[in-house]
Amino acid sequence: MAKVALSLILLGSIFLMSTYTQAAEQDSDGDGISDRYERLSKTNAQDPNSKPVDMDGDGIPDAYDMDSDGDGVNNWQDAFPKDASRYSKHETQSNQSSDKKDTDGDGFSNALEKENGTNPYDANSFPDADGPVLELVDMPEVVDQEIVQVRGMAFDQGMGIKKVQVVNADGDIFLGHFEYTTHFQVKVRLNRGENQLQVAAFDSANNVSRRFLSLTYAP
Known part of the structure; x- marks a missing residue:
């Protein structure tokens, strides 16, 4: 009898957890943000035009998202938490430094080659503005x-x-x-x-x- 009672309690707990999960993930207005997050953000869960900002579109509002821009780097480790194309100041400085270099030794900087659509890694490809x-x-x-x-x-x-x-x-x-x-x-x-x-x-x-x-x- 005790085993039956325990089984019923476990089944009830599972049912309640499932019901809670479904309710938590419910998105009544279909705007990609669950009702739970809409309530937390104080937006209207019944109005698709009323929703919190979600930069990376992962369904988690930026205010509750550990990685707002979705670049794989958590906000507290991200020097640019609102820019998915950058995350490290060191990396940006490194890229800028690389642009000043002339990797293929053709006399034109990497940045100038990129600007002109030529290959900064091929000495036979370089900006040419003079006619023959x-x-x-x-x-x-x-x-x-x-x-x-x-x-x-x-x-x-x-x-x-x-x-x-x-x-x-x-x-x-x-x-x-x-x-x-x-x-x-x-x-x-x-x-x-x-x-x-x-x-x-x-x-x-x-x-x-x-x-x-x-x-x-x-x-």
Whole structure:
């Protein structure tokens, strides 16, 4: 008989604990904050527009949350308890110090490389704001051939040449190729009469240098 009574008491205790837990976790207005926390925070548990601040959205109001910003560091250990992207002043100072360095030794600081979208760990990737050097080989102003070769020299002290092209007044684009490291030629089809040509060299950072050429095709 005593065992039966004890069993009933245990079952009753479990039931009461379960009921209490359910009540504690109940969220009547569905705003993500339990009624219990709403009562503690003195907000309206029946109004989804009335709820306490919960920065990390974990259902625990900031006033009762040991890690308000949800960065895995408790508030009392967190130098920036309201900023999930930072938690240590030492780390921030370390990052700032790292930004001043030039890790790949290309002459540009890590911070400047990040700002320009280049790789601070690759010496062949660095900010390049200067256009390439572009020079043309002299040509006669009047030619009797429809197809001509525009020749010249192009090189870039930054990230290197990407392409050389010639554009005529009609917008036709003629792409060139390099015969040697810096010497290029572009095969261009001329129209009868005067042809205004734009020769352009692009580097890998999309800087461009231009030269203008006037040729008259008189067959």
